[in-house]
Amino acid sequence: MPASPIRKLVPFSDAAKKRGVKVYHLNIGQPDLETPEPFWQALQALNLKTLEYCPSNGLEVYREAFARYYERLGIRLSASNFMITEGASEALAFAMLSCMDEGDEVIIPEPMYANYIGFANVGKIVVKPISTAIDTGFALPSMEEFERAISPRTKAILVCNPNNPTGYLYSQRELETLRDICLRHDLFLFADEVYREFVYDGKKHTSALQLNGMEKHVVVFDSISKRFSACGARIGALVTRNEEVLAAALKFGQARLSPNTLGQLAGLPLFALGSEYYERVVKEYQRRRDLIIEELNKIPGVVCPTPGGAFYAVAQLPVDDADAFCQWMLEKFTHEGATVMMAPASGFYASAGKGAREVRLAYVLREDDLMAAMRCLQQGLREYNRSESSGSQKNV
Amino acid sequence: MPASPIRKLVPFSDAAKKRGVKVYHLNIGQPDLETPEPFWQALQALNLKTLEYCPSNGLEVYREAFARYYERLGIRLSASNFMITEGASEALAFAMLSCMDEGDEVIIPEPMYANYIGFANVGKIVVKPISTAIDTGFALPSMEEFERAISPRTKAILVCNPNNPTGYLYSQRELETLRDICLRHDLFLFADEVYREFVYDGKKHTSALQLNGMEKHVVVFDSISKRFSACGARIGALVTRNEEVLAAALKFGQARLSPNTLGQLAGLPLFALGSEYYERVVKEYQRRRDLIIEELNKIPGVVCPTPGGAFYAVAQLPVDDADAFCQWMLEKFTHEGATVMMAPASGFYASAGKGAREVRLAYVLREDDLMAAMRCLQQGLREYNRSESSGSQKNV
Numbered sequence: 001m002p003a004s005p006i007r008k009l010v011p012f013s014d015a016a017k018k019r020g021v022k023v024y025h026l027n028i029g030q031p032d033l034e035t036p037e038p039f040w041q042a043l044q045a046l047n048l049k050t051l052e053y054c055p056s057n058g059l060e061v062y063r064e065a066f067a068r069y070y071e072r073l074g075i076r077l078s079a080s081n082f083m084i085t086e087g088a089s090e091a092l093a094f095a096m097l098s099c100m101d102e103g104d105e106v107i108i109p110e111p112m113y114a115n116y117i118g119f120a121n122v123g124k125i126v127v128k129p130i131s132t133a134i135d136t137g138f139a140l141p142s143m144e145e146f147e148r149a150i151s152p153r154t155k156a157i158l159v160c161n162p163n164n165p166t167g168y169l170y171s172q173r174e175l176e177t178l179r180d181i182c183l184r185h186d187l188f189l190f191a192d193e194v195y196r197e198f199v200y201d202g203k204k205h206t207s208a209l210q211l212n213g214m215e216k217h218v219v220v221f222d223s224i225s226k227r228f229s230a231c232g233a234r235i236g237a238l239v240t241r242n243e244e245v246l247a248a249a250l251k252f253g254q255a256r257l258s259p260n261t262l263g264q265l266a267g268l269p270l271f272a273l274g275s276e277y278y279e280r281v282v283k284e285y286q287r288r289r290d291l292i293i294e295e296l297n298k299i300p301g302v303v304c305p306t307p308g309g310a311f312y313a314v315a316q317l318p319v320d321d322a323d324a325f326c327q328w329m330l331e332k333f334t335h336e337g338a339t340v341m342m343a344p345a346s347g348f349y350a351s352a353g354k355g356a357r358e359v360r361l362a363y364v365l366r367e368d369d370l371m372a373a374m375r376c377l378q379q380g381l382r383e384y385n386r387s388e389s390s391g392s393q394k395n396v
Numbered sequence: 397m398p399a400s401p402i403r404k405l406v407p408f409s410d411a412a413k414k415r416g417v418k419v420y421h422l423n424i425g426q427p428d429l430e431t432p433e434p435f436w437q438a439l440q441a442l443n444l445k446t447l448e449y450c451p452s453n454g455l456e457v458y459r460e461a462f463a464r465y466y467e468r469l470g471i472r473l474s475a476s477n478f479m480i481t482e483g484a485s486e487a488l489a490f491a492m493l494s495c496m497d498e499g500d501e502v503i504i505p506e507p508m509y510a511n512y513i514g515f516a517n518v519g520k521i522v523v524k525p526i527s528t529a530i531d532t533g534f535a536l537p538s539m540e541e542f543e544r545a546i547s548p549r550t551k552a553i554l555v556c557n558p559n560n561p562t563g564y565l566y567s568q569r570e571l572e573t574l575r576d577i578c579l580r581h582d583l584f585l586f587a588d589e590v591y592r593e594f595v596y597d598g599k600k601h602t603s604a605l606q607l608n609g610m611e612k613h614v615v616v617f618d619s620i621s622k623r624f625s626a627c628g629a630r631i632g633a634l635v636t637r638n639e640e641v642l643a644a645a646l647k648f649g650q651a652r653l654s655p656n657t658l659g660q661l662a663g664l665p666l667f668a669l670g671s672e673y674y675e676r677v678v679k680e681y682q683r684r685r686d687l688i689i690e691e692l693n694k695i696p697g698v699v700c701p702t703p704g705g706a707f708y709a710v711a712q713l714p715v716d717d718a719d720a721f722c723q724w725m726l727e728k729f730t731h732e733g734a735t736v737m738m739a740p741a742s743g744f745y746a747s748a749g750k751g752a753r754e755v756r757l758a759y760v761l762r763e764d765d766l767m768a769a770m771r772c773l774q775q776g777l778r779e780y781n782r783s784e785s786s787g788s789q790k791n792v
Contacts, residue, residue: 258627261628
């Protein structure tokens with residue numbers, strides 16, 4: 001499997017820290033916000049003697065609470081529509097292995113979350129990327145382009161909405177187009193919706209589970225990791241109304257016995273959090289997004305469309321090779337004792353050579369740190385391009 | 397994937413409970429002993445703001461504590477020899493995918509832990525069973541038999557020691573034989589040692605990690621699930637001195653981001669538990685083993701060798717079809733308001749038709765319950781065989 005784009009620069013980041021340089025981490029989607037208090041309280045209140053396996057599809061009480069959360073979103077589901085997994089990652093792996101055979105194809109808009117490729121590789125499933133581009137803000141391509149990508153081996157389309165890495169929020173219309181394609185060609189629609197609540201400018205998120213006529217086709221991946229800043233809990237879910245998919249996924253679930261019990265028991269009360277929680281978090285991320293987008297676009301030569309959701313942005317930099325630039329930032333550059341770590345976007349493209357000038361930035365720092373990081377990036381680009389014109393960066 | 401032998405009777409067990417029958421669960425390896433207090437104390441003492449991802453190979457502090465635990469066993473390892481996984485299950489899956497390609501073969505003595513087959517299936521790896529039999533107490537077959545099973549596609553031998561489902565404890569000599577075979581044919585030796593401490597009659601467990609000259613060949617699967625009655629924590633480990641295997645497994649680990657953080661933080665102090673803890677637990681299981689083996693062999697027609705470790709026994713029953721008998725026990729039988737649930741052993745054999753008269757029993761109940769379960773089983777066998785001779789069981 002290829003090295004993860006968010007991890008391959010880790011050795012250089014470690015080296016930067018060793019030489020005493022502060023590193024602003026914009027490279028990884030690890031929220032800095034606090035895990036809500038009810039999570040910690042639930043752990044404190046545990047009164048168990050033996051920490052047992054839970055059922056392979058998760059604790060029923062947890063799945064029921066999950067269903068009630070969906071009901072408040074206007075989506076009717078029952079506990080039996082959920083399979084609790086070790087993060088959305090495992091849900092994704094199980095869905096791919098359950099719905100596709102070796103050699104089958106899944107169409108995924110690129111840039112895409114790099115681990116999709118890793119999970120497809122395990123099942124020897126072929127990822128067929130379909131391009132979205134920075135100059136259209138990473139909007140979905142036309143229905144015709146999707147249909148050109150479909151072959152007799154195509155079994156599914158996978159979207160992440162709002163998107164990682166681009167932050168793009170799919171419109172209801174785009175989702176309806178996807179529905180039409182999936183129904184016409186009898187494809188699964190896999191939707192990674194772990195950032196569902198993180199949408200800005202008063203826009204509304206449309207879940208694939210809200211598409212009519214798609215009961216058998218839609219499989220959603222969900223998680224408490226981002227929604228509740230609880231990445232380390234490793235509690236996600238596969239959500240579908242397709243009973244056959246659930247039955248097949250359960251076989252894989254039984255092989256690994258069960259998801260972890262502690263994360264479910266601690267996460268349980270989080271589903272009861274009301275709109276106040278979400279409003280506060282969304283406001284915080286939106287302020288950061290506004291800051292980072294404004295500052296990025298102020299930097300000469302940088303282009304960054306305004307993302308509608310999640311907490312990522314993909315920016316095009318005035319460099320030929322963003323991989324080399326990101327490495328240089330960690331190895332050679334310091335501004336006021338600090339540097340910035342970003343994820344080169346090339347790793348988010350399945351097509352070779354694409355995204356060479358782009359980086360993904362995760363706005364998971366407080367505003368003052370984000371501002372300092374932006375100043376640092378601006379200075380870095382200036383120095384890098386100065387050294388580039390003098391030819392010295394060739395040794396990087 | 398085939399249905400798990402420990403789960404396929406669950407609907408019948410649920411039905412028994414619905415009709416008010418108490419079910420003695422001897423079917424699943426869920427320890428009933430308490431998770432040690434330091435686990436719960438560590439959870440109480442947590443003082444985190446945000447529950448973050450940990451490194452993909454696990455928290456360093458946890459891996460260091462793990463290495464110290466091994467050092468007390470006389471096995472020198474460093475934190476870098478460990479990859480922390482979601483239970484031993486994930487370690488197994490990662491090892492198979494890292495060390496073998498599609499079509500490669502792994503030799504496993506049968507009966508075997510059924511999920512080995514499930515994980516092999518994911519990687520399209522071929523499980524080649526090698527028979528052990530109840531009349532030799534499930535001892536390993538001769539080196540010659542292993543060598544007959546080896547083909548150019550064979551990449552590994554997998555043993556579970558002490559064994560699930562048989563409870564068989566491999567001798568040092570048997571392990572040395574395995575070492576010789578692995579070195580001669582350049583095979584990996586995968587060793588599932590999650591029951592390592594549970595050995596009886598004063599015998600000593602030999603770890604595959606203690607075999608000289610096998611640094612590149614041995615991959616051990618470990619877990620806190622059984623050792624510390626913490627199955628729901630889902631914290632296991634892949635342990636090896638082979639850096640290439642660790643690097644390959646890490647790629648899969650990065651795709652799923654990280655193991656859960658809570659289980660590691662809570663499990664950390666358990667490695668400091670001293671011999672007093674292990675002695676108490678081993679004494680408890682040994683008493684139960686003594687009871688169950690004695691009672692089983694008292695029942696007319698039942699044969700059960702004495703297992704040297706773990707908390708399982710495989711018994712041969714005086715029935716033609718243990719699957720049908722186990723189902724009948726749940727569907728039709730009651731003795732003093734109760735019945736017994738066992739795992740038919742056929743599911744632990746990869747070879748079709750084997751183990752038809754055998755069941756696996758897990759002694760994870762208190763002695764009085766075990767005794768009641770044994771009386772219940774004896775009565776069940778009597779009634780079943782009476783109805784069989786009258787022909788009525790044909791409708792089961």
